[in-house]
Amino acid sequence: MNKNQNYNSETEFFKNYDPSKFYRPSTSVDTVIFTVFDLALQVLLVKRGEYPFKNQWTLVGGFIDLENDQTLEDTAKRKLEEKTGVKTPYLEQCFTIGNKIRDPRGWSVTTVYFALLPSENIQLKTNSDDITSSSVSAVKWSPIKNNKIKESLAFDHNYILEKAIERLRNKVLYTSLPAYLMPEKFTLRDLQTVYEIILDRTLESKSFRRRIERANILEPTGETRQDVKRPAQLYRLKENIDTYFFLRNIEGAT
């Protein structure tokens, strides 16, 4: 005996199909938005304006707009742009967590993305209409120290953040991802410093330069940056360049 009715055709099946009769888990999207400034990897937090966890900090996220979002990635991008006012040069799906206990409202599934933003030109929407009319009451960057932030986040967001940092750090060992964290123009030393901040250790500059040269993702602007000492060549990211995957990891780190 089949628990479902029998239909003679797909057309007939749809005539009788009522989506509301199936109870479904709640589904959301959360994005770990990274940037680098003040010599630290930073993550964007928002303060919840509603229950549950009202007034607690969380990652940037929200529910799918079933009318207007065509894909999960649309949801992630929409929320990211609402909070930062910019489009991200890099967005990657990280993982999905779904279980009975992560949300006090019941079975909940969240798909986690991570985004990399250049630190320049980010104007947080702290006091704009966007914020005051939304479910969020504040936005801020929080620096990551020892793979953690000092805030205790709502839901399982500290865990999500930890896993996302782990993914980022691991991927930095064999990709050119940090290039997406750089401003328009930067020196090779700047880029190396960003790698070093994420990996939390110093790198050999010769070895580092060899890798970046091999990746062939940068072009010199022709300009130099003049500090107090020897000027350094400025580079920009080439256009329409894919992330480079190295065949060998940076070694020494886990």
Place this chain on the structure above:
Amino acid sequence: MNKNQNYNSETEFFKNYDPSKFYRPSTSVDTVIFTVFDLALQVLLVKRGEYPFKNQWTLVGGFIDLENDQTLEDTAKRKLEEKTGVKTPYLEQCFTIGNKIRDPRGWSVTTVYFALLPSENIQLKTNSDDITSSSVSAVKWSPIKNNKIKESLAFDHNYILEKAIERLRNKVLYTSLPAYLMPEKFTLRDLQTVYEIILDRTLESKSFRRRIERANILEPTGETRQDVKRPAQLYRLKENIDTYFFLRNIEGAT
């Protein structure tokens, strides 16, 4: 003006919380179950017994049992065990696809896992009670040739399969994953052959053996397998061993 009511406490919020008033996307889990036999990577397919796509082949999947499944992974394992009758030694979350168009019933999100099963001892539940009482009318293995199978699957399952194969092939370049596809006892040549089948190219045996030795995941059983020619040492996977990650990829492949 906030679109939500104002509550004075979290307790009060929950007293008024009704999950059914939010429309939610459909959420499912699909698992790409791989094994290797007949010199080919094989994927498990089931034939749908219900609309939509009645009588078409699909990957193994289904909806979350909100009562009994504690996590998404529980759902994946439950479905896998229903169809194969065994527990998988390796299950990894692959990615999540969510969009408006993948399911004719509307907005749908599916989290895709992939599993690796040893080819020995799999007794498909083709004619058991499990099958006849479920929404599935048949189960079979389909060999992968040129990253594709000959069947045209329901929903976006051909696309999902293609991406899962890509992930598996890529990961095989720097991990010991194929070890999970091996029977209880096997020779190094057997393992190399499985690598070769997945990567679809031959490998250098010296180089391959060096890698496996370095990974330190196998122990000799002491026995040898006697074919017609020189006997080969039999190995088994050490217990409680994690997947080994090599610092360098197998080269030459993409």
Place this chain on the structure above:
DNA sequence: ATAATAGTGTCTCTGAGACAATATAGG
């Protein structure tokens, strides 16, 4: 000239690929 940082030369080491050489069984 000196200090400080940018950038290069070059040696060593590890592990991948190539391929020749050796080992062990059945016939």
Place this chain on the structure above:
DNA sequence: CCTATATTGTCTCAGAGACACTATTAT
């Protein structure tokens, strides 16, 4: 012994790390 397959020896090569050395600017 011959053949086929298992297993090892060993050479070359790419790219990582180490570290000394050179280059360019301000002071």
